[in-house]
Amino acid sequence: MPQPAIRPAMGHLIASRPLQILAIDFTVLEPAHGKENNSTTGYSPYYLLFGRSPKLPIDFLLGTNQTDETDQSLDEWIIAHQNRLRYAYEKAGEQTKDRAEYRKNKHDEQRFNPEICVSDKVYIRNRGVHGRNKIQDTWSSTVYRVVRLSENTVTVEPNDGAGVSRTLNRRDVIKCNIQQSVDDNSSESDSSDDMFIPRRTTRATAGKHTNPNRLPNSIFSK
Numbered sequence: 716m717p718q719p720a721i722r723p724a725m726g727h728l729i730a731s732r733p734l735q736i737l738a739i740d741f742t743v744l745e746p747a748h749g750k751e752n753n754s755t756t757g758y759s760p761y762y763l764l765f766g767r768s769p770k771l772p773i774d775f776l777l778g779t780n781q782t783d784e785t786d787q788s789l790d791e792w793i794i795a796h797q798n799r800l801r802y803a804y805e806k807a808g809e810q811t812k813d814r815a816e817y818r819k820n821k822h823d824e825q826r827f828n829p830e831i832c833v834s835d836k837v838y839i840r841n842r843g844v845h846g847r848n849k850i851q852d853t854w855s856s857t858v859y860r861v862v863r864l865s866e867n868t869v870t871v872e873p874n875d876g877a878g879v880s881r882t883l884n885r886r887d888v889i890k891c892n893i894q895q896s897v898d899d900n901s902s903e904s905d906s907s908d909d910m911f912i913p914r915r916t917t918r919a920t921a922g923k924h925t926n927p928n929r930l931p932n933s934i935f936s937k
Contacts, residue, residue: 755814756807763807766800835861836874836891839883844922851922852914858891 749760750769761769787795831837838854859871862880869888872880926932 755811757810758803758807763800763803766796766803831861831864831869831885831888831890833861833864837861837869837871837888838891839871839881840887840889842887847924847927852916854889854914856915859888861888 749764752759756763759768836858837860839857839859841852841855843855844851858874859881860874861869861871863870867885868882869885870880870882871888872878
């Protein structure tokens, strides 16, 4: 018959008195997990649940974590307990809001391509490639012009006017920094740092897999 496993926390009791039967009432044991302070709220989950820090057996052995709650009456203890919980909830709520605002600001700083205005020239993401496209061009070479903006979408049309307008997500467009060269080919920019040139490959095998079906090959045939 399989025997139940003994938890590591009770191992020292078994090792110190192996020949004695331990009479332990497991119904009065209280788990002390979640005693570490949370980085967002500043309080431990145990404190927010019970209104006090957990008392471990080692605390009773060393005489630490002792309070004078025994001198209080029941009504006084209830009032003090409610005040502790109320103060902890208020502080935890304030710190949670501060951390949420901090994370939102960090997220907004890393937002993808936020500065797009009407009449700007943009490239759109190349979604027409199917299959394996790890080495395909990420952005289309056709230049589009922004005609309308909304909160999450942008409406574009080809810059030369030959085509229909499209409504895309903001993440599917990237600003084209060669605004002047697109509008007027005769005017050239003095600095080449502002030029955004999409990545293009010159390999003849671009987009072609040597073994698209992943068939087994013999090393002697090479």
